[in-house]
Amino acid sequence: MAELLAAVNPSKKLISLGTGDPAVYPNFFGGGREVFTDAVKATVSSGLYDSYPPAFGLPPARRAVAEYLRSVVKGSGYLRGHPLHLRDSDVFLTVGATQALQTTLSVLGPGIPGGNILLPRPGFSLYDSACVLAGVDCRYYDLLPSRRWEADPSQIRELADSRTLAIVVINPNNPSGAAFSGHHLLQIAEIARDLNIPIIADEVYGGIVFGGGRFIPMACFASFAPIITIGSLSKRWMVPGWRFGWFAIYDPNDTLHEVRNAAEIMMNINPGPCSVIQAAVPAILSDANDEFHESVIALLETCMDTLYKGLQQIEVLECYSRPQGSMFMMVEVDTTRLLGIENDMDFAKELMKEESVLVLPGSVIGLKNWIRLFFGLPTDLLSEACDRMNSFCKRRMVKNAW
Template sequence: MATATKTTEVAVSNGLGNEEEDESSRSSIRAMLAKLTLNKNPKKQVIPLGLGDPATYPCFRVGQNVAEAVVKSLTSGKYNTYAPSFGIADARRAVAEYLSEGVPKGLGLVEEDVYMTVGGSQAIEICLAALGRGKRGPYNILMPKPGFLLYQNFCALNNIEPRFYHLLPQSNWEVDLDGVRHIADDNTLAIVVINPNNPCGAVYSRYHLQQIAEVAGKLKVPVVSDEIYGHIVFGGSEFVPMVSFASITPIITIGGLSKRFLVPGWRLGWIALSKPQGSLKQTRIKEDIEKLMNVIPGPSSFIQVKVQISLLSNVNDDVEFATELMKEESVLVLPGSILGLKDWVRIHFGAPPEILEEALDRIESFCERHKNCR
């Protein structure tokens, strides 16, 4: 049990391969959810558990003091001009200090290491564009499966081949390190790691993160560490920033305010570069990021349910499960196929307990009606 996700088993999944993706996997998350919403049951109010937006319900919204601070900045008149391309100095410094908390001495970040972006999505876009900038040939980036679809989309825009390594459900969704070694080659630009993991919810141990860094170090590539869910952990889990291992291999950290600070609509994210340790094929990454940021607009001043299809009648896969669930119960969940994990569904549980209870009751009722009695 790790981030804002929890695993409840109701079924068996097929394996994760590098086979041709089905049509649902090539769609966007928002497009899939919009399509599912069209099938809602008009007799029941929709319970949206498909999109990871923590600000949907009032109980998760920021306090009045945060809003007042923003209003104060706005009315001061100091921030009506264009912001610097890399972000306001005070903001960059604050993020550097935040990312350096708990990091070993000598590996902390400073203002010049941080670049402010329009949310985490633009941070991903800039990072992948910079990694592939000026490169010719069949370059590739290694990324997790299941994983966040946006990485794959931005690879396509930058003529980078996405290569997928497996996350292992039987090992708490840890990275298949042998698989990483197997698919890497001389044209590999980076390894993407999402921790805490989206969509699986695992939080990787300090030891496992060190293992990942050591593999990247031997391959002489950086780790792109997506920490948008950083510090959102439950129980005895510990969030360890990947920059803690920058002495082994360079670390590019991606983050933002949206999840931990509950303000996704503010669209404020960042890229942070660890000080290079050792050789890199892409030695100009910092320069390339700065060139890109000088010509693009800068920022303004889950729960898994593993579906055992064989136990259900008239349901053939996870997309059909989500479609029929919406049609009958008006509960919106995200099919796992779009994240690279067929016959699973993702349920975002950033909702009040009473709403979650009603949603789970509806899902249970749906499964009972469709139970295969053979």
């Protein structure tokens, strides 16, 4: 991304569709966020939260996250098996979802020498780096555009062996924008049950669904296999810079006892999230903020539609399915029809040089000759970005010989 930013055309204002930061345009998402900032102001003014918080997080904040997660599962109406068991002590507060996934992979990694993790492709590149740091091999199962980005369960089974430590599921999905069906999640839960391994459920975009999509938490299937759910305030609450995340262990049969012990040791070593943010979390997660979330989701759907419709006018770009969740879509680039463009990285570089539109090359996240586009910005900028991409592609279009 730094290399691409260095190639920006100085004569045109940068439009970034490459980085998923919804807080770049705070006024775009309207009112309601002041509830969150007021809660933080109150905790700072009180002077009660200037000391070190407990290693696993302030008890009221852990309780608020646990209550929120329980309500999401209950609200989905999709709970399978025995009742959901999630105690406050099953929740660990972290410096964003990044620390949550790093901690999770670090404690799972030593379980089996030469262990491996099953990751989705395309996926989130931070998992690759975290696996390297944890000494864990990456094995990739494919998300299929022809199946609305759901995977082939048989491929997941074939990839697994006796050294497989966990399956990662990102839902709603970054980068494809898919919201996985309950049936598909059940298939993955059955695989994890048969392999006797946990599922790492990355639900950072949990609740951000639209266009007929439905968010079904992986914890609904905790009776099949242990679930480690990763979440944060970053996207749904539009405050990524606050760096507040969590992981929650759903383990009704206590099969992850040693993993939990290792996680507690890790959390005692590593610093947690800011104490004043933790203290504000009960107010931030309150049901009183539902109107804000509904407004944001409606706006995101409008943004998605704007970008999706704009792409339909660009002959060499193809988006196979309308996103139903997260803030991203994957778009295939027909490089054979563009002069001087051999791959997705060439496309991204030349687009920046000529039009100052930043996109994420798909090869970075495991899918060559695709690009990932972020649509969490004002619709006028999305329309302008489409116009610029269209102009670029028309200039580079290979002309028919006849």
